[in-house]
Amino acid sequence: MSTKQASKMGTAELNKLSAAGRWHVLNTVASAKAGHIGGPLSAMDLLVSLYFNELTLNPQQPQDPTRDRFILSKGHCAIGLYAVLAMRGYFPLDELATFDQGGSRLQGHPDMKLTPGVDSSSGSLGQGLSAGAGMAIAAKRLGAEFHTWVMLGDGELEEGMVWEAVHTARRFQLDNLTAIIDLNGLQQYGWPVKEEGDRFDRSNPWAGVDLEKVFAGFGWNVVAVDGHNFDEIQAAFHQVRAGRGSGRPTVILATTTKGKGVSFTQGTYKWHNGVATPEQLAIAAAELGQTFEGEAK
Structure with a gap:
């Protein structure tokens, strides 16, 4: 079975996958404590869109050299990636129950030596875009067609190394590199005082900064989307493909809601991490249309 681009799914199918993925995140973290x-x-929603509607890949051949590369630079969000990889068939869904345990392939941060489908280890923030730029440069020099995608958090953009990579990517004309910024407006630590333009219960790390103009000033193609709107996400992916040959990397600025999909986690920095109680899991299961049998698994 050769590596190939995912078949296109409709919004209803993608919504079901995202709901299941969110449930796997909450339930798995509750089990791991x-x-x-x-x-x-x-x-x-961005991860589901990538893995089910965009990336050229084959879960049965995770090291195929023709595959697209994906780097989760915000590596503390590994459980979200693991949930999607499991749903996509890289390993059994039951393996999510081993998350963050000794000897597990699913550690608290992605490990490319352990986990099928992980193209770069990550954890220390700010490094993923540099690794992605290196992969994109290698593809150019090898004449390879694969595309490299890097997902970063908005708090992570405060790392200087990110901007060194932003500058370098345009210099090397990496039109085979795309950064996706998860602009959820909240970080665990940082600016504690709310200011005008903040969306949630803690100061937005980039409130008052026009990131579209910043990236455009570095010579990047910029696409702004609602990171929970599958039609807008798919249109952004189309623009990425159309930009191949332009000599310019692309950034997708995806406005999102932290904790999206579950009433008690949405829009609060206090759920940057945490363990849901059985009562909270029951609420989440009902809201996400999932089955909960009374204890985390």
Whole structure:
């Protein structure tokens, strides 16, 4: 079975996958008694769109050299990626129950030596875009057609190394590189005082900054989307493909809601991480249309 681009799914199918993915995040973290919630939930629609509607890949051949590459630079959101990889067939869904345990392939941060489908280890914030730029440069020099995608958090953009990579990517004309910024407006630590333009219960790390103009000033193609609208996400992916040959990398600025999809996690930095109680899991299961039998698994 060769590596190939995912078949296109409709909005209804993608919504079901995202709901299941969010449930797997909450339930798995509750079972592990530790883990991140807000970031994986904000990124879930983007991850589902990538893995089920865009990336050229084959779960049965995770090291195929022709596959597209994906780097989760905000590596603390690994459980979100693991949920999607499991649903896509890289490993059994039951394996999610081993998350963050000794000897598990599913550690608290992605490990490319352990986990099928993980193209770059991550955890220390700010490094993923540089790794992605390196992969994109290699593809150019090898004449390879694969595309490299990197997902970053908005708090992560405060790392200087990110901007060194932003500058370098345009210099090397990496039109085979796309950054996706999960702009959920919240970070665990940072600016504690709300200001005008903040969306949630803690100061937005980029309130008052026009990131579209910033990236455009560095020579990037910029696409702004609602990160929970599958039609807008798919249109952004189309623009990425149309930009191949332009010599310019693309950034997708995806406005999202931290903790999206579950009433008690949405829009609060306190659910950056956390462990849901059985009562909260029952609420989440009902809201996400999932089955809950009374204890995390």
